[in-house]
Amino acid sequence: MNSLVFLRPLTFSPSPPQSKLSVKNPSFRIAFSSAQSNSVEAGEYKPGVFDDLFLNLFRSRMVKEVGWDSEKPGYDGLIDVANQLMMKSKSNSKVKEAAVRILISLFPPFLLDLYRMLVAPIGGGKVAAMMVARVTALSCQWLMGPCTVNSVNLPDGSSCRSGVFVERCKYLEESKCVGICINTCKLPTQTFFKDYMGVPLAMEPDFTNYSCQFSFGVLPPRPEEDSTLKEPCLEICPNATRRKEINRNMDDKELVQCPKA
Numbered sequence: 621m622n623s624l625v626f627l628r629p630l631t632f633s634p635s636p637p638q639s640k641l642s643v644k645n646p647s648f649r650i651a652f653s654s655a656q657s658n659s660v661e662a663g664e665y666k667p668g669v670f671d672d673l674f675l676n677l678f679r680s681r682m683v684k685e686v687g688w689d690s691e692k693p694g695y696d697g698l699i700d701v702a703n704q705l706m707m708k709s710k711s712n713s714k715v716k717e718a719a720v721r722i723l724i725s726l727f728p729p730f731l732l733d734l735y736r737m738l739v740a741p742i743g744g745g746k747v748a749a750m751m752v753a754r755v756t757a758l759s760c761q762w763l764m765g766p767c768t769v770n771s772v773n774l775p776d777g778s779s780c781r782s783g784v785f786v787e788r789c790k791y792l793e794e795s796k797c798v799g800i801c802i803n804t805c806k807l808p809t810q811t812f813f814k815d816y817m818g819v820p821l822a823m824e825p826d827f828t829n830y831s832c833q834f835s836f837g838v839l840p841p842r843p844e845e846d847s848t849l850k851e852p853c854l855e856i857c858p859n860a861t862r863r864k865e866i867n868r869n870m871d872d873k874e875l876v877q878c879p880k881a
């Protein structure tokens with residue numbers, strides 16, 4: 621889940637300094653400030669003083685939803701709770717619904733409503749997409765690892781710096797599971813941003829090198845056209861080898877999709 625986003629209100633300034641991001645449209649500019657702003661552009665990330673705070677907040681919301689906590693500290697415990705969420709849910713759709721509730725619980729309800737109603741419509745949606753891309757890259761590296769803001773192609777044919785490229789997703793690598801990536805991160809995060817913040821989002825995880833491309837302002841493909849939903853287990857998945865041994869006499873086509881996806 622890559623949505624621990626902390627939003628700041630729009631700042632209007634006739635002459636923003638270089639470190640602020642501006643949009644060439646009407647007469648407004650968006651300003652962002654962060655002690656880690658350089659890391660968003662350069663892709664370099666050094667753990668900050670707020671990382672433990674973000675992790676503990678996110679984990680506490682997940683624990684409340686699951687009704688169980690791991691004895692392991694830190695990030696390892698978070699992964700244990702994510703696994704428990706997958707195990708206790710009756711179906712993948714229930715996992716996704718729970719993950720969306722966790723994301724919603726991180727924000728005051730009025731903030732999401734105001735963002736969707738007041739910010740999302742500005743500039744045809746580009747302003748909101750650029751804002752959430754910037755803040756996601758700044759505030760979620762504790763969860764995903766180093767990432768950078770990049771340009772993506774929008775449906776109208778234009779390009780916009782509303783993308784976030786995750787170099788090697790820590791959450792995917794540590795969970796070792798395609799199903800956890802898809803059902804507790806990709807699908808619920810896409811739903812959360814579109815339905816509760818008014819910003820379409822397409823996430824494209826690469827299960828070969830563990831990178832992931834976030835494209836804010838872009839609708840995700842329909843489920844029947846989304847190739848990530850048909851991915852096999854990762855080679856590092858602890859259950860993959862056992863599954864292959866049990867089913868070694870089966871046709872490869874029957875082993876294509878990760879059973880948890």
